Amino acid sequence: MSSYKLVCPHCRGKMRIRTSEGQHIFLRVAYLQCTNEACSWSCRAQFEMTHELSPSSTPNPQAVLPMAPTKMRHQAMRRDDDQLDLLEDDCNAQQPA
Numbered sequence: 249m250s251s252y253k254l255v256c257p258h259c260r261g262k263m264r265i266r267t268s269e270g271q272h273i274f275l276r277v278a279y280l281q282c283t284n285e286a287c288s289w290s291c292r293a294q295f296e297m298t299h300e301l302s303p304s305s306t307p308n309p310q311a312v313l314p315m316a317p318t319k320m321r322h323q324a325m326r327r328d329d330d331q332l333d334l335l336e337d338d339c340n341a342q343q344p345a
Contacts, residue, residue, distance in 0.1 A: 257289075258289050261287055262282075262284075265278045265279070265280055266279045266281050274296060274311075280292075299313055299316035300313040301316050
């Protein structure tokens, strides 16, 4: 089960991953579909790992990413409750007029 909460950019409904395939150790291509039957929008998405935020305690020599800059690591640790998450959205938030 996925821990992501993907939100449809059209109706703000929940999206589900229909299928996915690994392209590389750090890249996965997924095919998504909105679960709102009235919308049913679908798309292709890419999930890419780009930077290491903290080292693994069981490192794989084939899994080497650049260390994230300090600013990026600090941003990852910060939680701004007013900022909408890219993958999780408050579906009850008012839409702009």
